[in-house]
Amino acid sequence: MTESRKHSGPASGFSRRAFLKGSGAVAAVTALHGQQAVAEQNQEDTTLVRGATTISLNVNGKSHQVKVEPRTTLLEVLRHQLDLTGAKPVSMDGSSGASTVWVAGKTVMASTTLALTCRDKEIRTVESLGGANPDAVPLAFVKHDAEQCGFCTPGFVVAVRAFLDKNPQATEEQIRQGLNGNICRCGTYANIIQAAIDLVKGGGNG
Numbered sequence: 205m206t207e208s209r210k211h212s213g214p215a216s217g218f219s220r221r222a223f224l225k226g227s228g229a230v231a232a233v234t235a236l237h238g239q240q241a242v243a244e245q246n247q248e249d250t251t252l253v254r255g256a257t258t259i260s261l262n263v264n265g266k267s268h269q270v271k272v273e274p275r276t277t278l279l280e281v282l283r284h285q286l287d288l289t290g291a292k293p294v295s296m297d298g299s300s301g302a303s304t305v306w307v308a309g310k311t312v313m314a315s316t317t318l319a320l321t322c323r324d325k326e327i328r329t330v331e332s333l334g335g336a337n338p339d340a341v342p343l344a345f346v347k348h349d350a351e352q353c354g355f356c357t358p359g360f361v362v363a364v365r366a367f368l369d370k371n372p373q374a375t376e377e378q379i380r381q382g383l384n385g386n387i388c389r390c391g392t393y394a395n396i397i398q399a400a401i402d403l404v405k406g407g408g409n410g
């Protein structure tokens with residue numbers, strides 16, 4: 205190795221090693237925070253149930269009898285028992301946002317939510333935004349070509365709908381921050397953001 209190559213580190217003093225160390229710490233803190241939130245979310249009324257049990261879940265306005273074990277996630281029930289395959293099993297730790305659904309009016313990751321904790325709560329999935337009269341959000345996604353492989357799309361559609369319901373006059377910056385829990389591996393962010401901006405401008409948020 206030549207002398208110049210040996211000493212060719214970044215002039216700013218920001219080394220690759222420091223970057224990897226820093227990003228690792230951030231990932232660890234994020235993971236810990238996420239695990240704690242999931243544990244708190246799931247501790248509710250699962251402790252007294254052993255083995256499989258039949259429960260009733262209210263999904264998109266319909267009541268369903270489903271068989272679950274304490275470890276069964278809401279995502280498994282939606283996809284394998286109710287054939288509601290919109291929410292996607294992209295990341296079982298919920299970090300992709302692809303399994304975003306509503307439970308009791310709040311967005312949660314179905315992949316990290318135990319089905320038992322959803323008893324007596326209203327569950328809404330992306331399928332509730334489709335049908336004969338689709339919601340404005342999926343229509344805006346189509347208009348702005350806001351998908352490629354589509355795996356992230358249902359989670360983003362729910363996230364956009366939930367965010368705009370609470371922030372109908374959001375700025376572009378607020379939209380970007382509001383959607384930062386969802387990841388698109390194909391990189392269609394620009395089109396997704398544009399769809400959301402269009403909805404704010406066009407008032408299609410009701």
Ligand code: FES
Nearest residue numbers: 352356388389390
């Ligand atoms: S469209 Fe492929 S992950 Fe978003």
